Amino acid sequence: MSVTGLSGRHGAAPRHHILSVLVENKAGVLSRVAGLFSRRGFNIYSLAVAPTDEDERFSRITIVVDVESAPLEQVVQQLDKLINVVSISQLAPSEAIEGELLLATVAVGPTERSQVIQLVGVFGGEVVNVGGDQLTVMLAGRPEKIDDFEGLLENYEVIELQRTGRVALPKLERQPTRSRPIAGAAG
Amino acid sequence: MQLTGAQALIKSLEMQGVEVMFGLPGGAILPVYDPIIDSSIRHILVRHEQGAGHMAEGYAMVTGRPGVAMVTSGPGATNIVTPLSNAYMDSTPLVVISGQVATQSIGTDAFQECDITGVTIGITKHNWLIKDVDDIPRVVAAAFHVATTGRPGPVLIDMPKDISNSPMEWYWPTSVEDLDLPGYHPVTDGDPAMVRAAAELVLAAERPVIYAGGGILKARAAAPLRELAERTGIPVVTTLMARGSFPDSHELCLGMPGMHGNYTAVTALQRSDLLIALGSRFDDRVTGKIDAFAPEAKVVHVDIDPAELGKVRRADVGIAGDCRLVLQELLGALEALGLPGGGEPVAGSPAEGRPPMGPWWDRLHEWQERFPLHYREPEGGAIKPEMVVETLRDASPVDSVVVAGVGQHQMWASQYWRFDYPYTWVNSGGAGTMGFAVPAAVGAKVGRPDRTVWAIDGDGCFQMTAQELVTATAEQIPIKVAILNNAYLGMVRQWQEMFYGERYSEVYLSPDLPDYVKWAEAMGCVGLRAESPEEVAPVIEKANGIDDRPVVIDFRTDAFEKVFPMVPAGASNDAIVVHPDQEGRPR
Numbered sequence: 001m002s003v004t005g006l007s008g009r010h011g012a013a014p015r016h017h018i019l020s021v022l023v024e025n026k027a028g029v030l031s032r033v034a035g036l037f038s039r040r041g042f043n044i045y046s047l048a049v050a051p052t053d054e055d056e057r058f059s060r061i062t063i064v065v066d067v068e069s070a071p072l073e074q075v076v077q078q079l080d081k082l083i084n085v086v087s088i089s090q091l092a093p094s095e096a097i098e099g100e101l102l103l104a105t106v107a108v109g110p111t112e113r114s115q116v117i118q119l120v121g122v123f124g125g126e127v128v129n130v131g132g133d134q135l136t137v138m139l140a141g142r143p144e145k146i147d148d149f150e151g152l153l154e155n156y157e158v159i160e161l162q163r164t165g166r167v168a169l170p171k172l173e174r175q176p177t178r179s180r181p182i183a184g185a186a187g
Numbered sequence: 188m189q190l191t192g193a194q195a196l197i198k199s200l201e202m203q204g205v206e207v208m209f210g211l212p213g214g215a216i217l218p219v220y221d222p223i224i225d226s227s228i229r230h231i232l233v234r235h236e237q238g239a240g241h242m243a244e245g246y247a248m249v250t251g252r253p254g255v256a257m258v259t260s261g262p263g264a265t266n267i268v269t270p271l272s273n274a275y276m277d278s279t280p281l282v283v284i285s286g287q288v289a290t291q292s293i294g295t296d297a298f299q300e301c302d303i304t305g306v307t308i309g310i311t312k313h314n315w316l317i318k319d320v321d322d323i324p325r326v327v328a329a330a331f332h333v334a335t336t337g338r339p340g341p342v343l344i345d346m347p348k349d350i351s352n353s354p355m356e357w358y359w360p361t362s363v364e365d366l367d368l369p370g371y372h373p374v375t376d377g378d379p380a381m382v383r384a385a386a387e388l389v390l391a392a393e394r395p396v397i398y399a400g401g402g403i404l405k406a407r408a409a410a411p412l413r414e415l416a417e418r419t420g421i422p423v424v425t426t427l428m429a430r431g432s433f434p435d436s437h438e439l440c441l442g443m444p445g446m447h448g449n450y451t452a453v454t455a456l457q458r459s460d461l462l463i464a465l466g467s468r469f470d471d472r473v474t475g476k477i478d479a480f481a482p483e484a485k486v487v488h489v490d491i492d493p494a495e496l497g498k499v500r501r502a503d504v505g506i507a508g509d510c511r512l513v514l515q516e517l518l519g520a521l522e523a524l525g526l527p528g529g530g531e532p533v534a535g536s537p538a539e540g541r542p543p544m545g546p547w548w549d550r551l552h553e554w555q556e557r558f559p560l561h562y563r564e565p566e567g568g569a570i571k572p573e574m575v576v577e578t579l580r581d582a583s584p585v586d587s588v589v590v591a592g593v594g595q596h597q598m599w600a601s602q603y604w605r606f607d608y609p610y611t612w613v614n615s616g617g618a619g620t621m622g623f624a625v626p627a628a629v630g631a632k633v634g635r636p637d638r639t640v641w642a643i644d645g646d647g648c649f650q651m652t653a654q655e656l657v658t659a660t661a662e663q664i665p666i667k668v669a670i671l672n673n674a675y676l677g678m679v680r681q682w683q684e685m686f687y688g689e690r691y692s693e694v695y696l697s698p699d700l701p702d703y704v705k706w707a708e709a710m711g712c713v714g715l716r717a718e719s720p721e722e723v724a725p726v727i728e729k730a731n732g733i734d735d736r737p738v739v740i741d742f743r744t745d746a747f748e749k750v751f752p753m754v755p756a757g758a759s760n761d762a763i764v765v766h767p768d769q770e771g772r773p774r
Contacts, residue, residue, distance in 0.1 A: 024370060027316070032308055039309050057369075077494035083313040083333060086370040 018091040024084040043069040046165025107157040192320040193218040193351040199327035209239035213259025216286030218351035238626040238655040240270020245630030253280040261299030272310040274341035276617025280334040281341035289349040312340035320353040329366040337373025338492040377508035386520035392461035401428030402466015411514035420544040431606035447598040450558035469499035479759035569745035576603040587639040592624035592648030595677040600643040622651030646672040660711030674698040707739035
């Protein structure tokens with residue numbers, strides 16, 4: 001997948017949904033989840049995995065699902081059939097705080113060097129590595145901000161670029177949580 | 188008590204009540220074969236691992252108990268991939284144990300290594316690679332629990348050789364909580380509000396049809412299904428996977444719908460205003476073109492797998508639950524609305540104003556009269572395959588188990604047999620696995636030794652797995668096999684005739700290569716042959732009189748016979764093609 005393709009999809013993403021999936025921390029679980037998506041023809045924009053703080057038996061997979069490729073309910077029900085999936089929470093984009101990390105190495109001549117450093121500063125990112133004619137920069141933030149930053153970086157010669165895919169938590173408003181457990185109690 | 192992993196595995200199977208298993212040993216599974224010598228479990232040595240899997244399926248389908256098969260690593264394991272896929276499609280509970288190379292060799296491309304848990308992720312309900320010998324009893328108990336509860340299905344346990352040889356302290360899990368399945372909570376009973384909504388739709392419908400699927404048999408729900416049909420007077424269609432769940436000879440039974448279903452069953456679904464889908468999954472072979480399927484019908488859909496609700500067709504009332512429990516709830520809800528057992532509505536109740544079923548039945552009866560299943564009586568020498576099935580049916584005990592492979596013979600068996608009892612029909616539905624019949628019949632006979640078991644097979648299918656008749660002879664499992672030998676891959680031939688301008692590509696086999704009688708005799712069976720219609724009944728009578736060894740009959744059938752009716756692939760069910768003899772009649 002091309003970097004620009006990834007960026008475009010993140011930027012547009014009109015019909016994406018975020019699933020926060022609690023899974024057993026066992027060998028092969030990621031393969032089962034990823035395999036289900038390809039087997040059933042469900043598209044995903046991104047997928048991020050991390051252990052949970054609460055309990056070492058579990059990991060959390062954050063999946064950004066293309067709900068144009070399949071109804072969200074069908075995706076959730078099929079996911080829930082995986083024996084290692086413990087529970088699934090759904091976050092509508094409007095109800096979620098989303099975050100993502102970008103790392104990019106950019107070729108910089110004498111003039112570009114200060115421009116890129118300035119751009120990173122404007123976005124609140126960091127220069128994390130400096131070479132003779134290259135810089136590696138890092139930016140964390142909302143996916144839309146990352147998209148914008150990535151778009152502007154394209155004015156320079158990007159040697160390598162990686163994004164982590166988004167993670168998300170429910171937005172805090174008057175109620176303490178908007179995360180809706182939609183499956184897991186029965187399955 | 189200290190045991191080896193291998194001993195613990197066999198003891199765990201014994202604890203699960205396993206009486207029989209099907210398998211074939213090899214290097215990586217060798218340690219587990221040693222304690223089998225001392226076990227109460229009967230092991231049936233197959234000639235090919237695919238046979239072990241299909242035998243386990245046949246056993247499971249007639250008994251309702253999980254089938255168990257054991258194979259070695261690498262090719263042994265990959266040979267059972269087809270049965271796993273077949274069982275996954277047809278929701279058959281199987282527990283397959285595969286040997287694996289020693290844990291320190293995993294990932295090194297060791298001799299007979301194959302990542303079988305990786306291969307089978309998509310075709311098992313779940314699988315386990317055992318990495319700690321202490322996990323064995325827990326994993327075996329979990330495997331049986333997962334295979335048999337919720338929507339049943341196949342599971343696989345991969346046993347590395349060093350784990351089999353390692354010592355462990357025996358224990359046995361005593362509760363579901365001990366199984367370490369935090370994400371597995373299958374649903375059982377239905378939501379009462381939804382059940383009541385379903386009952387209201389049932390009472391409001393003018394042209395309802397009960398669309399019974401394989402889930403009725405899995406849930407052992409034939410009795411409440413019959414009660415629902417009789418109380419409401421609603422017609423029942425039984426899908427290929429549900430044949431026998433409602434008696435074919437019952438006046439409310441319309442038979443099989445689908446691509447080769449009978450005209451009335453297909454058209455009843457099309458014209459219905461309410462489909463009561465019970466343990467059925469709107470398979471493309473039933474619905475035809477989905478956008479044109481039952482366009483006026485509301486849908487009540489009951490399935491134990493919540494993912495089936497709305498997967499293909501939106502349900503007006505979707506109920507996730509076990510068919511037996513939900514049907515009992517539905518009967519209760521109908522009674523509460525004024526329709527008790529006996530079917531007479533209570534005066535003043537909501538059921539009293541229910542539309543009468545008479546006008547709907549008038550239409551159904553008219554279709555039944557106009558478009559019954561039909562084939563042309565033989566002219567001259569050729570045996571009609573439909574006639575073989577009818578003769579077999581009339582000459583065999585009514586509770587005989589019928590097993591089919593995949594193709595024309597399967598459709599004729601389903602159409603022309605009279606299935607009046609549940610668990611008497613064993614076939615490969617979703618996966619369409621050619622070669623299923625012979626091994627599945629062996630497994631069915633092991634599960635029901637009291638029953639006559641007839642495999643109705645095609646010549647193409649028979650050649651794929653016939654070697655399991657050696658197993659049948661050696662293990663004294665006297666199945667009967669009727670080969671409808673038309674010398675072709677007949678269903679493919681039919682499609683080439685109808686849809687490819689009679690351009691026959693790679694479908695001709697040969698009536699006498701191999702010589703099926705000699706082949707049967709070489710495998711220790713009685714081999715018989717019928718070449719003309721007059722020989723059919725006598726040869727069947729002879730076969731039914733043999734019960735000390737397997738029998739194979741080579742029926743030389745009409746190669747040009749096609750299966751009718753037929754809904755062309757991708758077409759609407761309204762485009763159903765009836766037998767050419769019926770075409771001129773008014774529709």
